[in-house]
Amino acid sequence: MSYWLFKSEPSKWSWEDQKKKGAAGEEWDGVRNYQARNNMRAMKLSDKGFFYHSNKGLEVVGIIEVCKPAHPDSTTEDPRWECVDVRALYDMPKPVSLREIKANPKLAKMALVTSVRLSVQPVTEDEWREVCRMGGLDPAP
């Protein structure tokens, strides 16, 4: 099991939008960055991820699960771009803000802090547990 973090601008695709898709989930399409795509290629079914609101909100608001492994991105003809499908699993009882993450020394190496522009990033197991704990999910799912 690996852990990830997905960024989305809530004005484009919000946690509410994601939850409306229910168990069927939805493509995480539109990624046009090789590193982010490679991360999605590395994902396995039922890997977990944080859903993070960028631009507005700036907080981890929920947890999603990979429900379909990498496949061609339906929003482009360009065969280079692939994406996974994800579905909403849980709300964060207490959303975890970027400020809190930056203020926590245990999370100083999170890609969210060090690779500001990477939209799909890996999360270590320790980081996963810590952010879940901060968000009121203890034990971590």
Place this chain on the structure above:
DNA sequence: GCCAACGTTGGC
């Protein structure tokens, strides 16, 4: 709205 960081493009 600004701008730093950084990825991509294209001329040489």
Place this chain on the structure above:
DNA sequence: GCCAACGTTGGC
């Protein structure tokens, strides 16, 4: 293959 120019992301 280098690197300047340019475009985009995303925090502030």
